[in-house]
Amino acid sequence: MGFEDMWAALLPVGRDPGAGGYHRFAWTPPELECRDWFLDEARARDLRVERDRNGNLFAWWDTGTDEPGVLTGSHLDSVPGGGAYDGPLGVVSAFAAIDLLRERGARPRRPIGIAAFAEEEGARFGVACLGSRLLSGAITPERARGLRDRDGRTFAEVLAAHGTDPEGIGRDDGLLGRIGCLVELHIEQGRALDVPVGVASAIVPHGRWRFEFTGEGNHAGTTRLEDRRDPMQPFAHMILEARRAAARNGTLTTVGKVQVTPNGVNAIPSAVTAWLDGRGPADDTVRRTVAEVHAAARDAAREHGVSVELAEESYTEVVGFDTALRDRLAATLGGVPVLPTGAGHDAGILASRLPTAMLFVRNPTGVSHAPAESATTDDCLAGVEALAAVLTDLACG
Numbered sequence: 001m002g003f004e005d006m007w008a009a010l011l012p013v014g015r016d017p018g019a020g021g022y023h024r025f026a027w028t029p030p031e032l033e034c035r036d037w038f039l040d041e042a043r044a045r046d047l048r049v050e051r052d053r054n055g056n057l058f059a060w061w062d063t064g065t066d067e068p069g070v071l072t073g074s075h076l077d078s079v080p081g082g083g084a085y086d087g088p089l090g091v092v093s094a095f096a097a098i099d100l101l102r103e104r105g106a107r108p109r110r111p112i113g114i115a116a117f118a119e120e121e122g123a124r125f126g127v128a129c130l131g132s133r134l135l136s137g138a139i140t141p142e143r144a145r146g147l148r149d150r151d152g153r154t155f156a157e158v159l160a161a162h163g164t165d166p167e168g169i170g171r172d173d174g175l176l177g178r179i180g181c182l183v184e185l186h187i188e189q190g191r192a193l194d195v196p197v198g199v200a201s202a203i204v205p206h207g208r209w210r211f212e213f214t215g216e217g218n219h220a221g222t223t224r225l226e227d228r229r230d231p232m233q234p235f236a237h238m239i240l241e242a243r244r245a246a247a248r249n250g251t252l253t254t255v256g257k258v259q260v261t262p263n264g265v266n267a268i269p270s271a272v273t274a275w276l277d278g279r280g281p282a283d284d285t286v287r288r289t290v291a292e293v294h295a296a297a298r299d300a301a302r303e304h305g306v307s308v309e310l311a312e313e314s315y316t317e318v319v320g321f322d323t324a325l326r327d328r329l330a331a332t333l334g335g336v337p338v339l340p341t342g343a344g345h346d347a348g349i350l351a352s353r354l355p356t357a358m359l360f361v362r363n364p365t366g367v368s369h370a371p372a373e374s375a376t377t378d379d380c381l382a383g384v385e386a387l388a389a390v391l392t393d394l395a396c397g
C-alpha cells in the first residue's frame, strides 16, 4: 500500500462522525485498531515487530549487522477531538519512505526502525510522551504504574490487560543502545513553515500543572452567598489570571480540561480540578507564569474559604535537537528552513538519551489538536521523499 492508500485506511479509525475529530486514547479500541494497522503494515513488509517493555511498538528492517539503527516513526494516539495528522503522519510516512527505499534498490548498512510510541498526548493517563519517558527513564516506573485514567483504571492494570507486565516497565538501555538516532517526521503545528518541509531546531519549555480547588458542596437555591465555599470562584480567578500572566511574561497558558464534582446544574461544587498547560521561550518565564497563577488562585481561594493544591504533572525543559544531525538533515534536503516548535514530541524526550531530529511537514492553516488540522497530499508526499532521502543518507551511506 502506498502513502495515500495507508492514509485512507487509517483515516476513519477513531474519528467522530459528527465533529470530525479523533478519539484515539491509548489502549482504547480505536487506538488498538491503529496498533493492529501498524502490525499489519509491518508484516506486509516483512519488518520485524518489536513490542518493548513500555507499550511502544517498533517495526525493524534488519540488515544483519548489529550496528545501532536509524529510527523514525511517531505516535498513533490523539488528543480528544484531535486532528488526523498529529502523530499518524509520521508513522504512515515512515512506512512509505521504506517502500521508496526498497523500490530504489537501497541496501541499508544499518537497521531502519519505525516506532509508534505509546500515549504521546497523555490524553488517557495525563503524562505526555509516557511511552518515550518510560523508555528513556524520564519517569519512574512506580509513578507510571499508578497513573489513572478518568475511570480510575491504573496504567499498570491497562498494560497488564494488554499483555505487558507492569512490573517490567522502565528505562530500557538495551533498546536505547540499538538506536543510533531518531528522526521523527511530524506535521508542523503552527504557521511557521511556508514550504513543504522543514527541520526542527528546538522545542520550547512546556509543562502541565494540576490545580485542585476544594470547597463545600451545597444547594444552589438555599445556600446564602455569604455561607458558600464555592471552588468555582477561585477557579474563575485562576483562568483570568492565567491569560494575564501569560501576556505579562510572554508565555502561553491554556486551561483545556476541567473536572467539576459533582458537576450538577443546581449543586454548588464541592471540588474543581483544572489543568494548566504552560509553555514559553525560557524556563524562568514559564515558571514565573505558573507561580503568578498559583498566587492568584491561592488568594482567591482564601477569600472564598476554599483550599487549593498545586501539583506539577510533567515538565520538559528546552530541547535543543542534536546540531550535527539537524544540520545534516538540512543539508541532505538542500537547505530547508530550520525552526523551533512549541509542541512537545517523543523526539524531544529521547533527545536526552540519543541524537534526535525532526522533520516538519507544512500545516497550511496552522491549526492542530483540532478536527480542522490539515496538510496537502503534495506536502505529505514531499515529506515522504524528504524522509526517504534522510534515511538513505543516515542508514545507507
Ligand code: HGY
Residues within 6 Å of the ligand: 120, 121, 128, 342, 343, 344, 345
Ligand atoms: O502537547 C503537545 O505539545 C504535543 O502535541 N503532545
Ligand code: MN
Residues within 6 Å of the ligand: 079, 086, 121, 369
Ligand atoms: Mn499533539
Ligand code: MN
Residues within 6 Å of the ligand: 075, 086, 087, 120, 186, 344, 345
Ligand atoms: Mn504529536
